[in-house]
Amino acid sequence: MHHTIFFDNASSTRTDARVFEKMKPFFMQKYGNPSSLHDMGQEAKDAIEEARDRGAALLGVAAQEIYFTSCGTESNNFALWGLAKSLQDKGKHIISSSIEHISILNPLKELKKQGWDYTLLPVDSFGMVNPEDLAKEIRKDTVLISIMHANNEVGTIQNLKTLAKIASEKDITFHSDGIAAAGIIPMDLKDLGVDAYSISSQQMYGPKGAGAVYVQKGHRLKPYLLGGTQERGRRAGTENVPAIVGFGEAAKLAAEEMHIHAAHITGLRDAFIKGIMDQIKNVKLNGHPQKRLPGNVHISFEYIEGESILLLLNMEGIAAASGSSCASQALKNSQVLLSMGLTPTTAQGSILFSLGKFNTMQEVDRVLEVLPAIIDKLRKMSPLYKEE
Amino acid sequence: MHHTIFFDNASSTRTDARVFEKMKPFFMQKYGNPSSLHDMGQEAKDAIEEARDRGAALLGVAAQEIYFTSCGTESNNFALWGLAKSLQDKGKHIISSSIEHISILNPLKELKKQGWDYTLLPVDSFGMVNPEDLAKEIRKDTVLISIMHANNEVGTIQNLKTLAKIASEKDITFHSDGIAAAGIIPMDLKDLGVDAYSISSQQMYGPKGAGAVYVQKGHRLKPYLLGGTQERGRRAGTENVPAIVGFGEAAKLAAEEMHIHAAHITGLRDAFIKGIMDQIKNVKLNGHPQKRLPGNVHISFEYIEGESILLLLNMEGIAAASGSSCASQALKNSQVLLSMGLTPTTAQGSILFSLGKFNTMQEVDRVLEVLPAIIDKLRKMSPLYKEE
Numbered sequence: 001m002h003h004t005i006f007f008d009n010a011s012s013t014r015t016d017a018r019v020f021e022k023m024k025p026f027f028m029q030k031y032g033n034p035s036s037l038h039d040m041g042q043e044a045k046d047a048i049e050e051a052r053d054r055g056a057a058l059l060g061v062a063a064q065e066i067y068f069t070s071c072g073t074e075s076n077n078f079a080l081w082g083l084a085k086s087l088q089d090k091g092k093h094i095i096s097s098s099i100e101h102i103s104i105l106n107p108l109k110e111l112k113k114q115g116w117d118y119t120l121l122p123v124d125s126f127g128m129v130n131p132e133d134l135a136k137e138i139r140k141d142t143v144l145i146s147i148m149h150a151n152n153e154v155g156t157i158q159n160l161k162t163l164a165k166i167a168s169e170k171d172i173t174f175h176s177d178g179i180a181a182a183g184i185i186p187m188d189l190k191d192l193g194v195d196a197y198s199i200s201s202q203q204m205y206g207p208k209g210a211g212a213v214y215v216q217k218g219h220r221l222k223p224y225l226l227g228g229t230q231e232r233g234r235r236a237g238t239e240n241v242p243a244i245v246g247f248g249e250a251a252k253l254a255a256e257e258m259h260i261h262a263a264h265i266t267g268l269r270d271a272f273i274k275g276i277m278d279q280i281k282n283v284k285l286n287g288h289p290q291k292r293l294p295g296n297v298h299i300s301f302e303y304i305e306g307e308s309i310l311l312l313l314n315m316e317g318i319a320a321a322s323g324s325s326c327a328s329q330a331l332k333n334s335q336v337l338l339s340m341g342l343t344p345t346t347a348q349g350s351i352l353f354s355l356g357k358f359n360t361m362q363e364v365d366r367v368l369e370v371l372p373a374i375i376d377k378l379r380k381m382s383p384l385y386k387e388e
Numbered sequence: 389m390h391h392t393i394f395f396d397n398a399s400s401t402r403t404d405a406r407v408f409e410k411m412k413p414f415f416m417q418k419y420g421n422p423s424s425l426h427d428m429g430q431e432a433k434d435a436i437e438e439a440r441d442r443g444a445a446l447l448g449v450a451a452q453e454i455y456f457t458s459c460g461t462e463s464n465n466f467a468l469w470g471l472a473k474s475l476q477d478k479g480k481h482i483i484s485s486s487i488e489h490i491s492i493l494n495p496l497k498e499l500k501k502q503g504w505d506y507t508l509l510p511v512d513s514f515g516m517v518n519p520e521d522l523a524k525e526i527r528k529d530t531v532l533i534s535i536m537h538a539n540n541e542v543g544t545i546q547n548l549k550t551l552a553k554i555a556s557e558k559d560i561t562f563h564s565d566g567i568a569a570a571g572i573i574p575m576d577l578k579d580l581g582v583d584a585y586s587i588s589s590q591q592m593y594g595p596k597g598a599g600a601v602y603v604q605k606g607h608r609l610k611p612y613l614l615g616g617t618q619e620r621g622r623r624a625g626t627e628n629v630p631a632i633v634g635f636g637e638a639a640k641l642a643a644e645e646m647h648i649h650a651a652h653i654t655g656l657r658d659a660f661i662k663g664i665m666d667q668i669k670n671v672k673l674n675g676h677p678q679k680r681l682p683g684n685v686h687i688s689f690e691y692i693e694g695e696s697i698l699l700l701l702n703m704e705g706i707a708a709a710s711g712s713s714c715a716s717q718a719l720k721n722s723q724v725l726l727s728m729g730l731t732p733t734t735a736q737g738s739i740l741f742s743l744g745k746f747n748t749m750q751e752v753d754r755v756l757e758v759l760p761a762i763i764d765k766l767r768k769m770s771p772l773y774k775e776e
């Protein structure tokens with residue numbers, strides 16, 4: 001099989017070779033259970049505590065404020081549910097946004113069945129939440145606000161500090177889904193002023209199988225997985241030591257190298273966007289023109305179906321996505337795009353190219369070589385398209 | 389560091405080298421997200437479906453009856469909660485046993501807070517549930533029974549087929565926590581007649597970070613982690629592809645080689661038990677004399693503390709446990725041992741040596757060389773002990 005051009009880093013990233021090297025001993029040599037009292041247990045325990053330190057350093061928080069999970073989805077479920085359940089005596093209203101990941105939206109629906117109420121804030125055509133809308137929707141019984149940091153589809157980065165400040169002034173707990181942002185853009189959660197934050201290893205060149213929740217000291221957090229006393233009683237289950245160790249290494253590398261990669265990836269992104277705009281008509285860049293993730297290239301190609309574009313790109317060895325990978329099997333229209341005001345037809349003709357640190361300008365050039373012909377071919381077959 | 393004698397296979401097993409080899413490409417080459425529509429996504433999807441086939445083959449069930457999770461604890465939480473919530477319109481009474489793992493007992497307590505009721509069956513001095521007790525405790529509103537297959541501490545294997553039959557005759561859903569049993573003793577879940585079953589990769593020489601739930605076709609199962617459409621909508625979150633692939637390989641190896649390993653391990657176990665009994669006075673083997681896991685050597689050493697034994701063994705490079713690793717940090721008395729009628733003092737002087745396929749007779753001999761002196765030394769220091 002020829003080399004795949006992987007422009008789908010939003011759905012999964014390649015594990016960095018240094019991360020993998022760090023993980024390796026934990027399968028066949030250092031395989032103790034961190035809860036065990038013997039040296040091999042302690043060795044595993046020390047390794048996850050080192051990883052916790054590194055995760056905390058990446059986010060600018062204290063190690064004891066980090067709880068490991070198995071993935072980003074678990075982090076979001078745990079944070080939302082664990083905070084909501086802890087705050088229920090104060091009130092049962094939650095505010096979130098219409099462009100959240102389904103690992104936030106679906107738990108909200110479940111909480112609603114259990115007596116909670118929630119409000120989803122709208123976004124503008126760039127995918128931005130208006131802080132005034134947030135202020136307006138706060139009620140006396142609002143106890144929790146959850147607004148994502150960077151959107152996983154269109155890459156829009158929210159004014160998190162402003163939003164968190166509004167929450168803080170009303171003494172409302174503020175959580176943010178940072179899965180698409182952490183390790184990709186610099187952040188200091190203490191400066192941003194959020195109370196809780198979800199992150200995932202596989203979005204930052206770490207392995208699949210590890211996520212984490214930051215919860216500021218002083219906040220209660222009801223455990224979601226129940227059983228043993230792992231993670232200081234907040235998350236039961238034997239720790240996935242190799243994945244957590246890998247996550248820690250990925251966090252360390254991100255903290256050290258993020259700015260270099262961001263510059264590289266932004267360069268690729270801007271060249272790619274310019275190439276598309278120059279060569280293909282009737283296209284639209286979705287998301288915010290400036291406040292966007294370095295690697296995000298989300299484009300609507302009018303008159304054609306995203307799935308068909310993906311298929312033809314795939315035949316050329318190019319991997320891209322039509323939106324959130326978690327929802328992709330459902331083949332439904334992206335709620336994110338509809339919330340931003342795109343028509344269903346335009347939304348369906350949208351492709352997410354997500355560039356990462358392993359991508360090169362040669363790959364961008366190669367995609368720009370084949371993409372215009374693919375779009376042209378599909379438009380010629382489209383009943384919606386009239387050539388100008 | 390010298391070579392550790394790892395007699396703590398109940399808390400974690402060494403990943404088999406063949407399992408690790410199988411996992412390796414999924415970190416840096418085949419790192420696609422199984423939900424992605426391109427070839428790298430399909431490649432990852434195919435790999436987890438192959439793993440599903442292998443897990444199903446190990447248990448004697450159909451692949452579409454297997455749902456992957458992140459660990460045994462999640463499997464137990466998911467199965468118990470997912471079945472209970474699906475059955476709540478029929479009734480809200482659950483029967484379980486007093487020797488279950490805390491990843492069953494703690495969710496039961498949580499369900500109780502939410503309006504469920506549960507009954508814990510007693511066990512005899514061998515840790516066996518009496519089927520008549522089960523029959524007696526069934527009520528009109530009993531909808532779910534959860535009784536573990538093999539106990540993780542004392543190794544007792546229940547008469548699962550008899551218990552499941554009682555449930556089946558009353559049309560009550562029967563789940564079993566098979567985490568300590570799967571991949572270690574042969575089983576055919578269709579023959580056993582259970583409706584649901586939990587398993588974990590790390591107990592069978594697979595990696596940490598993967599577990600599974602079997603639920604027989606036709607049963608409803610409410611998802612526990614909410615978000616994307618992974619695992620046919622039953623378990624959201626990006627699949628931990630390397631760990632699931634490793635789990636599948638571990639299941640395949642277990643299916644092929646389990647009988648060889650069981651014979652080997654049983655030989656080590658019996659020699660080890662005999663050696664202890666011959667050389668050390670005032671000891672008691674806990675669990676069932678015949679119906680026990682091949683590698684389980686659970687011993688009460690009268691007059692002394694288990695923790696002290698562990699410490700001195702550890703200084704000799706021998707890793708063992710004082711009970712369930714998930715509860716070990718709490719240093720409380722084992723509920724399993726108390727349920728079997730041990731006094732708190734005897735329970736506290738108990739050690740679980742759990743032998744696995746990588747252990748050797750040389751290691752057994754080495755432990756038998758140092759253990760009598762350790763016990764003797766501790767007893768001499770013990771105020772409870774009077775030398776005969």
